[in-house]
Amino acid sequence: MCDGKSVLVLTNPHDVTADLVLRLLSKRHVPVVRLDPGADLHTGAALTAAYGSGRRGTLRTATREIDTARIRSVWVRRPSPYEGPAGLSDQDRRFAAAQALWGVGGILASLPNAHYVNHPWRNRTAESKPAQLVAAERCGFLVPGTVITNDPHEARTFAARQPGGIVYKPLWNTPYRVDGRPHSVWVRRVAADDITDAVSVCPHMFQVEVAKAFDVRVTAVGSRLFGIRITSPDVDWRRRQNLMTCTQVEVPAAVTHAIASYLVEFGLIYGAFDFAVTSAGAWYFLECNPNGQWAWQPQETTAAIAHAIADQLERGPDS
Structure with a gap:
């Protein structure tokens, strides 16, 4: 078992941004456990939680075993999606993935003494996007005029009334492929004439373009x-x-x-x-x-953010 209270970092093995913070925690001699729950539990890791009388929890990885009650902080960085193990039928794999999301994900989101950065449910x-816009106005931000609709007429009317033009934004960063290759859907300018009846397929977000x-x-x-x-x-x-x-x-x-x-x-x-x-x-x-990326910023800023996150994780619930 690990001595001292550990920091649990939930991320995929290719997350080099997490490495910046992990190196700082190592220099501070803070015990760290790195876990990709969507993948590692298919390759030997194990998670157990018992409730009621004798409540306990254990996380075992390839290198250590820890009491989950002694996890001081959880950094929810970029874990892989929960997917069922390969080799199952499609139906069984979907079932296993859902059970992992609500079982493993539920346990890791319910650690009684942990400080979350951020809590996955709050993330x-x-x-x-609608919740963001409502909260932003309530908190005092200036918010550009925005319409979310699947009504092409509403969308065209909104566009026609904005002399400075509008932009289209996806409501969710959904994986998209063109000719089998990953394709990003960027924010882009649109005019009323660009808006077709295809808008009726799903909600679209249109926003006044800020000059x-x-x-x-x-x-x-x-x-x-x-x-x-x-x-x-x-x-x-x-x-x-x-x-x-x-x-x-x-x-x-x-x-x-x-x-x-x-x-x-x-x-x-x-x-x-x-x-x-x-x-x-x-x-x-x-x-x-x-849960936005931050390590692309100038080196001085990136280093300062890494230290700030490390401070949060090291201090735990007292942050």
Whole structure:
């Protein structure tokens, strides 16, 4: 059994971003267990939880065994999806995947003494675009006019009424392939004439395009904020990151207050906030990814974020 209270990191084996924090925890002599629950439990790892009288929990991996009551923190980074083991029929594999999601996922989301960054159920709630927009307005952010609809007439009417134009955004980062190759669906400009009756197939999100001078990413780790100004030739700076430039930027007090309120609203410790900033200095909330990537930022900022996350995980429930 491990001595001391461990940090549990839930992520896939190829997550190099997690390695930045794991190295810091190692230097601090904080015990760490790395687990990819969607895959590792098919290759020898085991998880047990007993409830009622004699409640207990045990996690066994290839290298160690720990008492789950002695897990101080859980970092929900980028674990693989829960999928049934290979070799089963399609029906049996779907059944096994669902049982793993609600069984393994449920146990790992219910550790009694752990500090979550972030709790997986809170992540899922906070990933909803409609929930984000409602919370953003309530917390005091400026929010661009937005319509989510599967009615082509409503969508065309909305587009026609916006002299500055609109953009289309997917509601969820759904895996998509073109000719068998992975394809990203970026934010893009659309006109009323571009909107066809195909909108009726599923809900679409259309938003007034902010006449931005630049974008800002604010990475929040608890009360610590790390702001980066992003200059890009694209509507969606993620599309061609090799063309963007990043510099540190100060976060205005009003935005800082709104971010704090937003984190409390969703029960989050970590959040990656995206803003469009106008030439007049108005910061418009675009979205908050509760598990957004952060290691692409300038080295100084990346290192500071890694230390902030390590601090949260090391301190545990007292953070």
